[in-house]
Amino acid sequence: PSATCRRQSMKPAAVLYSPRPEPGLNKRILHQTRGGSDIAGCRLWVAADNIGPQADGNLISTWTDQSGQGNHLTTSGTTRPTFQNDIVNGKPVVRFDGSNDELKSTAASLINVFSGNDLPHTVIAVIRLRGASGGNDSPWIWASKVSSTQRHFYGAHLGNSSHLLVRSDDSAQTTTTEAGTVSQNWHIYSWVFSGTAISLFRSRSTIVSSSAMDRAAVTVDEFRLGGSKTGADPIDIAEVVIYNTALSAANREQVERYLSVKYGITVVA
Secondary structure, eight states, X not given: OOSSOOOOOOOSTTBOOOSOOOTTHHHHHHHHHTTOSSSOOEEEEEEXXXXXXXXXXXXXXXXXXXXXXXXXXXXXXXXXXXXXEEEETTEEEEEEESSSOOEEEOOHHHHTTTSBXXXXXXXXXXXXXXXXXXXXXXXXXXXXXXXXXXXXXXXXXXXXXXXXXXXXXXXXXXXXXXESXXXXXXXXXXXXXXXXXXXXXXXXXXXXXXXXOOOSOBOOOEEEEXXXXXXXXXXXXXXXXXXXXXXXXXXXXXXXXXXXXXXXXXXXX
């Protein structure tokens, strides 16, 4: 299949994509994300509709990585999130209870996206905050060193009322960026880290634009979805894609387009 996405016709005002299926679109993006010529560097790709037929409330022990890297997310016991059918545009989600649910990985090719000094990367996710946030100690995505709670971490929080990105280096020097008002609607969140500055987009709207987050080395050995070691938020996650490069605007928008069509989420120009 072609490795290039075709643009759909723009609608008036700010609407860029209408949530109409385009034949072959998912397959073309699938090809690209798995190492096609247009978008390289995918290190994690998990989608709830790839888990397979499940009953509502089934506990999820493994979320299989589709990137080809084998970076599957796992958990056990009481920390398992649940599978929920027909939540967003007829698609299922993985539901985290905001207490202790999590899925994690210690795979080197995923950890190395966040561990080191000024490593560019991109995270794109379809996510919804379902209720009151646990605050600054409750990120939905988190990379950290297992043996430490005061340093060696990098995460994104939906916060009590605003979006918070935080990075703490091996000397416990922390940089945070906080902006925007959190919505409990479904959104496509994208953050792009250049190595020294970060930009955050919510369904294509700019929340943070090139905010400095330059720190010394951050050594992490664990990646988590759903919360950190100290807190969690009640969230639904439909899909997450992570790259070990700062995607260009064109490539980021291409992935966002795929997610917009798939989940019926309107993004703005």
